[in-house]
Amino acid sequence: MTQLALVIDLNVCVGCHSCVTSCKQWNTSSYTSGSMTDLNPYDEDPNGTFFNRVQTFEVGEFPNTDTIHFPKSCLHCEDAPCVPVCPTGASHKREKDGIVLVDYDKCIGCGYCSWACPYGARELDPREKVMKKCTLCVDRIDDETLPEEQRKPSCVIHCPTNARLFGDVHDPDSEVSVAIRERGGYQLMPEQGTMPANHYLPRYKNKITIHEDELQREDNPLKKEGHLPDPGSRASSIEDYSSF
Amino acid sequence: MHPPFSMVFATTLFGIGQGLFLALMTLQTYSNMHVLQIQDGPALYGWGAVWALAFLGVGLFSSTFHLGHPERAWRAVSQWRTSWLSREVILLPVLMALVFVYGGLQFMGWDIMFTAPGAPIDVSLSFVVGWLAVIVNIGLFVATGMIYAAIRFIQEWRCAMTPINYILLGTASGFLAATALATVMAPGQVGLLQDLTIILMVVAIAGKFAHLWRNGRIKYKSNVQTAIGIRHTKIQQKSMGFMGGSFNTKEFFSHKSVGFRNAVRWGFIVLAFAIPLITIIMTTNTTALIAAVVVMYIGLVMERWHFFASANHPQNLYYQTVG
Numbered sequence: 001m002t003q004l005a006l007v008i009d010l011n012v013c014v015g016c017h018s019c020v021t022s023c024k025q026w027n028t029s030s031y032t033s034g035s036m037t038d039l040n041p042y043d044e045d046p047n048g049t050f051f052n053r054v055q056t057f058e059v060g061e062f063p064n065t066d067t068i069h070f071p072k073s074c075l076h077c078e079d080a081p082c083v084p085v086c087p088t089g090a091s092h093k094r095e096k097d098g099i100v101l102v103d104y105d106k107c108i109g110c111g112y113c114s115w116a117c118p119y120g121a122r123e124l125d126p127r128e129k130v131m132k133k134c135t136l137c138v139d140r141i142d143d144e145t146l147p148e149e150q151r152k153p154s155c156v157i158h159c160p161t162n163a164r165l166f167g168d169v170h171d172p173d174s175e176v177s178v179a180i181r182e183r184g185g186y187q188l189m190p191e192q193g194t195m196p197a198n199h200y201l202p203r204y205k206n207k208i209t210i211h212e213d214e215l216q217r218e219d220n221p222l223k224k225e226g227h228l229p230d231p232g233s234r235a236s237s238i239e240d241y242s243s244f
Numbered sequence: 245m246h247p248p249f250s251m252v253f254a255t256t257l258f259g260i261g262q263g264l265f266l267a268l269m270t271l272q273t274y275s276n277m278h279v280l281q282i283q284d285g286p287a288l289y290g291w292g293a294v295w296a297l298a299f300l301g302v303g304l305f306s307s308t309f310h311l312g313h314p315e316r317a318w319r320a321v322s323q324w325r326t327s328w329l330s331r332e333v334i335l336l337p338v339l340m341a342l343v344f345v346y347g348g349l350q351f352m353g354w355d356i357m358f359t360a361p362g363a364p365i366d367v368s369l370s371f372v373v374g375w376l377a378v379i380v381n382i383g384l385f386v387a388t389g390m391i392y393a394a395i396r397f398i399q400e401w402r403c404a405m406t407p408i409n410y411i412l413l414g415t416a417s418g419f420l421a422a423t424a425l426a427t428v429m430a431p432g433q434v435g436l437l438q439d440l441t442i443i444l445m446v447v448a449i450a451g452k453f454a455h456l457w458r459n460g461r462i463k464y465k466s467n468v469q470t471a472i473g474i475r476h477t478k479i480q481q482k483s484m485g486f487m488g489g490s491f492n493t494k495e496f497f498s499h500k501s502v503g504f505r506n507a508v509r510w511g512f513i514v515l516a517f518a519i520p521l522i523t524i525i526m527t528t529n530t531t532a533l534i535a536a537v538v539v540m541y542i543g544l545v546m547e548r549w550h551f552f553a554s555a556n557h558p559q560n561l562y563y564q565t566v567g
Contacts, residue, residue, distance in 0.1 A: 017485070020485070040488075045488065045489060046488035046489065047488055047489040047490060047494075048488065048490065049490070049491070050486070050490065053484070053485035053486065054485050055481065055483060055484050055485045055562060056481070056482040056483040056485075056567065057468075057472055057474070057479055057480065057481050057482060058479070058480045058481075058482050059474055059476045059478065059479050060476060060478055061478050067482070068472065068474065070472050072485075072562060081396070081397070084323075084326035084327060085326070085327050085328075085329065085394070085395075086323060086327060087319075087320035087321075087322070087323050087327045087329040087330035087333060088316070088319040088320050088322060088323060088330075089319075089322050089323050090319075106316070106319055107312070107313070107316075108311050108312065108313045108314070108316045108317055108319060108320060109311055109312015109313050110310060110311050110312070110320075110329065111310070111312075111495065112327075112329050112391070114491070114495060115245070115395055115398070115557070116395050116397070117397075117559070118397040118466065118557075118558040118559060119558075119559055119562070120492045120496065120557075120559025120560075120562055120563070122491075123490060123491035123492065124312065124491050124495070126491070128312075129312025129313055130312055130313065186473045187473070188470070188471060188472070188473055189466050189470050189471060189558065190470065191465045191466060191470055192396070192397060192465065192466060192558070193396075200472075200473055202473070202474075203474075
């Protein structure tokens with residue numbers, strides 16, 4: 001079994017929205033997704049379809065805060081709740097590689113699958129009236145005319161900080177599996193039991209622990225110049241003050 | 245959730261149509277068991293079937309407005325193994341066809357008696373078709389309720405009370421409509437229908453209050469910590485990633501204040517519960533009962549609106565602030 005997925009490294013995501021725009025550009029021009037509608041793009045109350053968003057969260061209280069840029073797209077759940085609810089079978093999970101897809105010719109636009117997704121990963125296209133979602137750029141992955149290194153989702157190729165990894169999470173030695181294993185990759189809303197295939201790598205900060213006494217060298221030669229403690233006349237042996 | 249009016253009208257109209265048909269079959273079953281003497285039965289059943297069919301038909305018409313591509317709706321029969329929506333799409337036309345045949349048999353007088361006169365139960369063709377329709381009818385109630393109860397992420401709906409309330413509220417409103425119809429068509433049966441309606445309404449009101457009470461005590465499974473997977477007590481969204489609208493900001497929020505939702509709740513408690521119950525207890529006047537049906541229907545529309553608007557979708561955790 002293959003399960004293609006993204007692993008998103010929150011540690012290096014800088015929130016530049018490059019994945020958002022490259023996704024929109026590729027998918028609105030592709031033959032598999034149709035156009036991704038923008039209503040009133042330059043007017044009041046714009047409204048549009050995106051497969052991917054970068055959100056920003058602030059963790060902690062000022063002044064001890066962390067800004068987390070959080071890219072969010074379809075997680076291609078292994079137990080995808082949006083698939084069994086579809087009345088027409090338009091929403092399906094591809095056998096070959098576990099990508100959750102919508103057949104736009106079968107979709108009746110009832111919106112039921114979007115209700116059944118706890119992550120809000122599906123958007124009803126306001127003009128084409130069918131449900132749309134991240135396809136992991138199947139048209140790139142399947143396109144054998146592309147050079148091997150370009151058969152990846154558009155967002156992965158365009159990420160300037162390499163915050164998005166792509167691969168088979170069922171292969172224990174793949175780049176994504178190693179990253180999840182060794183860097184604490186986690187899933188979103190694990191309590192909902194959807195088993196998302198996409199994982200997120202947490203923030204980490206390099207830290208070194210220094211204890212107070214480590215700041216003072218025991219054998220600091222400068223001390224020899226200082227005032228030495230007086231052992232007093234009652235000191236019994238030289239060991240009591242030899243360390244000074 | 246944003247209440248879709250197509251669904252609000254469809255589910256309430258299906259309920260009243262289905263309940264009306266169940267009332268007819270209750271009368272016919274008692275009559276065929278010789279418990280009741282119904283004069284001019286076929287006319288009552290026939291006209292009742294016409295009204296039930298009208299409610300179901302208008303509901304079906306309303307439900308098509310919910311679809312982006314109603315011309316492809318026939319495809320929705322394919323996934324009955326997994327999807328409650330698909331099951332509803334199959335059961336509704338089957339019920340309408342059976343009610344149509346039932347009404348036709350009554351009107352045209354083509355009913356064939358299968359049992360000899362004097363049998364404990366008179367089994368006729370319309371009786372068999374009617375009971376098939378009752379089974380499909382209950383299946384349709386369950387399917388409609390389970391469409392909502394099957395979504396495990398929306399905890400307000402994920403509850404046995406959801407399909408139970410669809411059944412109880414639909415049946416109560418249908419029995420009220422049947423009582424109003426009987427005052428014109430079969431005055432002798434009004435007393436029985438009145439009593440049954442009062443019982444159903446009391447049970448339905450108790451069921452709805454139980455659901456409201458249960459929904460007031462929900463402990464939500466997901467929160468912003470699990471949504472983005474960061475363990476900290478203070479997490480604030482600073483940007484949802486865009487400043488315009490999207491499907492996510494329109495479909496999953498009611499866009500109405502808590503005060504407005506509570507006002508609607510009081511509205512349906514008065515219109516769908518109090519006024520019709522008091523009316524049917526006090527009087528069996530035709531005009532008053534028709535008015536009670538209309539008032540109860542308006543109340544049920546408010547009840548269904550509130551049912552949608554009070555549901556909390558976990559995706560809203562990702563759309564707390566524009567930025």
